[in-house]
Amino acid sequence: MSDLLRRLPLALGVLVAALLPLLATDFWLQAGLFAMAAVVGAIGLTLLVGVAGQLSLGHAFFAALGAYTYAWTAGEIGGRAAGLGLPPVLALVLAGVVAALAGALFSPISGRLRGIYLGLATVGLVFLARHLMVNLETVTGGFNGRTVAPFAVPGFSFSNSDPDYVAVAGVEFEGLHRLWYLFLAVVLLAAWLGRNLKASRTGRALANVRDSEAAAAAMGVHVARAKVTAFVLSSAYAGIAGALMALAYGRIAPDLFGLQLSIDFLIMIVLGGVGSIAGAAAGATFVVLLPLVLVQYSSELPFLASPGSGGLEAATLARLLYAAAIIAVLLFLRGGLAGAASRLRHRRDHSPPDTGGPPPVPPPDSTDPAPAHPGVPPRSKETTS
């Protein structure tokens, strides 16, 4: 019974996501595509940050790699920015594989640095990515970017053609609708795989590495390899997310994969509640949709100045509200959106979890005291093994 209850929100969510295209306008469909692409990337990042305790600001690099891998391998042979003409399904898989390989190449650093230090080191990747995107013109199309071949399986295209008319329950299914279901399937798969991984031997080993490297090593976990595994997995997710972004845009250019994208991924998972897959999804949706919603509706507020008149405009207000929302979540919601949701559930369900335990006993005296100032990082930035 409680099992069923726990699954209810998920089932409802999936149901809503599946039915939404029947009602939503193109705007919401398009925004939804971006949100779902972001969800995939955020799940990957939360596996790295939340489960393994490693930070990455290099996700834009892996997303770019995935996007261009898809565009290049699925692209038509010949033309200005040539392609390999592979089937799009294969290209989508390759997007993940190539990003994972690149993640593995970074292992000398990702296996040795921990936490926020790794995060800063990976900033470099974003700039490296940009340099490559701009200079490898035959593959990337340079500054102007390149078009992205629409996704298709034999006999069915996820664009407006082939078959050029599909309807479900009387609603015409255009490219956006078709992509929506493709994206939804990928998101569900990504979430399912992510959840399995989190609850598996690998996931437990990663969590142990995060909490105590020494203890993990003593249990037979190869600490450096575990970190590399987490980094590679999360790179693969980012690669797939990049390919989805490419499909959602239809055309990609270097500007789409800047540092801002990496930062946005990080905002998503922190707002959602680090380590939680549902939180990553919620955070991604929040970050992608909130600015759009604010821009759409803030202009309806009465006290605002019209654009160009120098007063506080709707657009500026929307941006300020977005920043304020981020700050408010961090100040008031412990554990982010997921943490708040689970507290809400607990409060409704039953009393605090630790009543009825055995008589408490004092903790050891010699435990390493927690950092005295909030947020003081661990003193060591490298791992020992």
Place this chain on the structure above:
Amino acid sequence: MSYFLTQLANGLSYGLILGLIAVGFVIVFTSTGVLNFAHGSVLLTGAYLVAVLQDPIGFWAAVLVGIAGAALLGVLINAVLVRNLAEANPGTAAILMLGVDILLLTELTRRIGNRVLPIGAPWGADVVTFGGITLPTSRAIAAGLAVVVFGVLWFLFARTGAGVAMRAAAADGDTASLMGIRLTRTGAAGWALAGALAAIAGIFLASFPSPGIAPTLALTAFAAIPAWVLGGFDSVVGAIVGGLIIGVVTALAVGYESDLHFLGRGLGEVVPYAVMILVLLVRPSGLFGRQEAVRV
């Protein structure tokens, strides 16, 4: 040869300014554990204050207000926001600072508009020439002042009680507080110092050869991140050396770009990060970073 020296001088003076910014990152990080993504907008705030006040109250008074304003802004961010985080860890603190950065930058962008606000420095567009090298006066002054500032920092940290207390708190906050050192104060001092250094850097970054203040000035702080990281995250000396390395490497990459064409166009932007990654491959803790074994 004089061409090389000119580029070198350019790089060194720019590197010293980067050092000022990078030291701010280090101090905030060691005193409160925050990766300060809002450092750029604090820098811009300081410089903006100077630009708008230099006309009514004069340049030097404006400089004082700008530095004090940036320092105060840092202290406020720490006291009002950072210390009230629901969950204090480096990740949430960093994201908090991103939120703060968006807030500040949106407002400053709105105020500045598409104008370029001159900073009104008395040295204007003068240049100094020595030994065949031409350097903008502002850069020469910046370099000299940076050296003086670093000297003052050294004196502060090595010779004054407050400075030693800050270092103690950075090294081991818990023990430092047992000595009666108030971590709230060392934290505030760290943010104030970082803000002041950022404002100084901002003033020079907005001086000739730059035309003045534009919102993109805030992005310059990001250029100091590789300097900070390759210096070793928690080392003030490392940040300064990192700044110099990044400054010189960037200037040389730009200056000799035509000879380095096989590496692709736009080297100036990627080279600092490439250098940073190379350094980390050899020394994951950075050049001056502390390598400490984890105790069980």
Place this chain on the structure above:
Amino acid sequence: MPDPILIVDDLAVAYDGAVQALRGVSLRVDTGSVVAVLGSNGAGKTTLLRAISRSLGSVGGAVTAGTIRFEGEDLARRDTSWVVRAGLVQAPEGRRIFRDLTVEENLRAGGYTVRDAAARKEASERVYDLFPILAERRSQRGGLLSGGQQQMLAMGRALMTSPKLLLLDEPSLGLAPQLVEQIGDIIAQIHAQGTSVLLIEQNAAMGLRVADRAYVLEVGAVTAEGSSAELSATDDIRDRYLGVGTSEPAPTAPGEERAETTTGLQRSSTARAQQLRVEDLTVRFGGITALSDVSFTVEAGTIHALIGPNGAGKSTCINVLGGAYRATSGTVHYGDAVLSALPSHRIADLGVARTFQNISLSLEASVEDNLLVGRHRLMRTGTVSQALRLPRARREERAEREAVRRIAALLGIEDLLDRSVHTLSYGDRKRVEMGRALAAEPTLLLLDEPVAGMTHGESTVMADAIRAVQQELGLSVLLVEHDMPFVMGLAERVTVLDFGKHIAEGTPQDVQRDPEVLRAYLGTAAA
């Protein structure tokens, strides 16, 4: 009767709002006296000091009842800085000197609250008088000092405020005997200069020698108090520190209940316990020699204890065996393998599992997940098949969960499997950690203080479990423990370390009578 400078009345402290660390602790320090608080790891000594110096908040603790008065002033609403300014200062456990700061700067940081430059100068001169070696090394970085010098620096740093009451947390920890003597003399000197001292010690010998009066703290409560002379004469203390003359020789008589405590565990591998040989092991950290030329052998399938006063090097030894620390010289053989040359995870693969002194569990994860980490080395499915939940992976997962359930049942934590560790009491956490080590199906089990902080009843259950597992699975156990009755009832052989040196070895009975051992624990007078 002189005025009390510090009165602790009926103090209770809890961590994270749930875990109770101190209960009804009362003690007083008279002006001009030296008072010792004795107790083993996990007794709540450091918690007591943190409560007094108002620094519990930073580790998530809070005073839930009782008062602390310093010179009549209730400290309830004061912060650490105020307390220091009022003349109550602490030299923390493990010295905690600022390693990157010079000796002079360390002292300067200590004297931060002293505004008057002349007073500061005077204080530093007094410190240099007291510790001439510090004057010699004043411009050297703290991290480069030897252990004893670091302890002096920590004390000197605390003295910079010219405190009225000095709190010393385990000043003898990890120091050589001459140095302990010297530290004792210095405490006497400090006392003679008019400073009251509250000394927290695990080294009862040292504590009782220096103090006028002592309290014994056990599992968060004061269990004995009196003048030093009285306490060192009581059997109670001998009991507690050596397990000598206990009424019950072993918690459970071997043999009797064995049938009932069948573990139901089966080994999935056929690996057998092997002989562990430690040869000439030396470990140095910076200036400190933690172990010097230690040799001993643990025969296959036996329970071997490593005992010794705090700072003797026991945990260091366990850490070297487990691969967390590197030996400076010497070798460790486990069967044919050379442990001292392997990284931790390879050692674990050989069937060596361990527990940690400071519990190292994943707090957010469930008990079951923590136990399953122990099975890590036994599980074979790869990342991909786990992600896809292939039948193979699910089968394995089910089997492993079953195995973990059996281990949990053995340790009496079966009901807690779904709870996340941070909601557990300390004793349960200890059991979970033991369970995690057992889950790895080790052939050699390294236990670092498995019952520290447990009540007598709890440690009895733990001893039963260890013995049952050891018998059933034929594994070797090397354990480090302070609880002497526990050790004496369980171990077949005991190696005694003191100040990093091997001082005795033999059966529990032999060791208990060894005068060297008595001296190490209780001081010369007791031997």
Place this chain on the structure above:
Amino acid sequence: MKHRTRTTLALAGTIALLAACSTEDPDAGGGGGSAEGDVETGSGVTDDTITVGMLTDLSGPFAAGAAVQVTQTQAFYDRLNEEGGVCGRDVEVEVQDHGYDPQRAVSLYRSMAPNIVALQQVLGGPTSAAVLPLAEADGMYLGGHGWAGVALEYENAQIPGTTYSIEGANAVDYLVDELGLAEGDKIGVVYFVGDYGSNSLEGAQHAAEERGLEIVPQEITPRDTDLSAQVSALQQAGVSGVILAAAPAQLASLAGVMASQGMDVPIVGNTPTFGPSLLETTAGPALLENFYTVTSIAPYSLDEPGVEEARELYEAADPDGELGWEVPLASAQARLLTTALERACEEGDLTPEGVVAAMRQTSDLDTEGLFATPLDYTEVTEPPTRTVYVSRASADAPGGLEVLGTVEGPSAQSYTFG
């Protein structure tokens, strides 16, 4: 048991969905015709209003200039509506802010597309690059996306004047023909990474080949506001002129550093390089000395009826506003779109496709001086003109630029696209 139930449910759902599917278009072949009048209408047109869109940057880096354009556009249509509007309808502008974020631009485009008949403007390189393919698929007129040559791939894209590459080629021609550079000389090109800068560089490189000069390229980013290193490199290379494809902050630095290093050579900039506030900076004197600009759109101060009208509108709408090329540009954009709307109305097809078709039928559009020559939009792969205005910095002219004349040099004529 539970598992089986779930599977059954899922199967049932799938079957239900499949049953509801259809690949037959019920209104295949039908069009969205309008019953009243002779004018066919589609999205964004009702009986009394025509809605056009502006997708611009009101909160990002180009907010200030974008706001000027929004103000001017509003003023333009307000007056147009007073005078009777287009096709008997009032023109309304729907303004959305993408904040220079391509993702937002694409989503907002989706929200606007059903409500507008044409997009007068999508501001910004990355944002317009993201929106252009979508607008093309919808057959939606799209203007004001800057002057990058990539727009020539799209039938629906309207370029206000010529491309950055033609501007770059004309700049070289002007340097050679009027400013005394000769064969064998070197020209520095300092350009932003991105389509704007690289497009300008391509034009300059073509012209340099034609005229026998050598290009010394220096790539920069918007973050670079200190161009000392670049100037030293150019000086070392011995350039006799510099072409700049960047923003005002870079222009000020470039001119200032060049002056301080004693480099007395002309600087020619593309349209977005100049802003009047630069003359108040330390680089002011150097700019007055050496700065020229080649622009598709007429500078603010030009005395031609189209520009005068724009000025007059703007000064009424925002008396304290910043003066710059944004003002005539916004007027020109609105005017071009109005022309297309009017023609579409005449043709009886006021659908988005009809507006694009109307634009593509425009072959000889006189803009009363807003552009240097009449515009011809009939060739998709050709810019509507290859002539640009040349101006130089001036302390007296409003907007800081005084027009010297127009240029269409030989290499601008010989430049080929594709």
